[in-house]
Amino acid sequence: LLWLAGWSHSHSSRIRRLPQSPPYTTFDSNSAGGQGTLLAYGPPGTGKTALAHHLAEQADRPLRKRTASELISPYVGMTEKNLARAFREARKEGAALLLDEADSFLTDRSQARQSWETTRTNELLVQIEAFDGILMCATNFLEALDPAALRRFDHKLELRSLDQQQRAQLFDQLISRLQPSDADDRAAIDTAHAVVRRLDGLTPGDFATVVRGHSRRGTPRAGLTLQALANALVGEHRIKPGTGARRAGFA
Structure with missing residues (x-):
């Protein structure tokens, strides 16, 4: 399932377009033709990287992901x-290129304190302008990007955290996948869902973290409960900025 990598098909309803920005489906069809630029932005865990993998797959292209730690x-x-090499290699391989943490390369030049900050942004803007393949950039900090960078992207998509209905859908999938011992207990399911409904700000990545954690531990079904799953999500929610003081979960 795509959501296990941080993306859900139902999550597409949480994509918001910037004014005059074409919809996601338009980029999907354009990328299939071998060309297009996309800026995906939003909180961590909302599926930006998984979306890039999906679009590259739809375009029948390999995906080359480059991060700030690899390039800076x-x-x-x-x-x-390093930036020029990344574009050159993607062009040579016919690959879609994903630049993660794009805010590290496209910082607002008006806020630059060092000359190299400006030249780095200039270089990437030039590369984007000249690139005739599929380019996707991902960032958690849209406000940090240089205004000129936004004009270089054909499409800008905001990926938001899950709404209440989507959280319920993913929690049902979580139950189906991990099969807790009380999965058939209607009262326990309702109680767990009530907890998850209160966890505004959860992302598909939070659910994926819970799945990975229980899969690695190999917790037997008899030792896993709905309460444990809900509280695991509470734990992911609690460490998010601005939510640490909020209380939710089973007593």
Whole structure:
């Protein structure tokens, strides 16, 4: 399931378009033709990377993901060379290119304190302008991007956290996948759902974290309960900025 990688088909309803921005389906069809630029932004765990994998698959292209840690160098001029190499290799391989943490490369030049911050942004803007393949950039910090960068992208998509209905749907999938011992207890299901409904800000990535955690531990079905699953999501919710003081879950 795509949501296990941080994406849900139902999550597409949480994509919001910027004014005059074409819809997601338009980029999907354009990318199938081998060309297009997309900026995906939103909180961590909302599925930006998984969306890039999905679009590359739909376009029948390999995906080349490059992160800030791979491209940024402490040596003057090397970051620009690394960026140019990433585009050159993607073009040569016919691959879709994903630049994760794009805010690290496209910082607002009006806020730059060092000359290399400006040259790094300039280099990436030039590369985007000249690239004739499929480019996707992902960021958690849209407000940090240089205004000129936004004009370089054909499509800008905001991926939001899950709404109440989507949380309920993913929790049902979580129950179906992990099969807790009380999965047939209607009262326990209703109680657990009541907890999950209160967890505003959850993302598909939070559900994926819970799945991975229980899968790695190999918890037997007899030792896993709906209460444990709901409280695991409460734990993911509690560490989010601005939610630590809120109380939710089973007593």
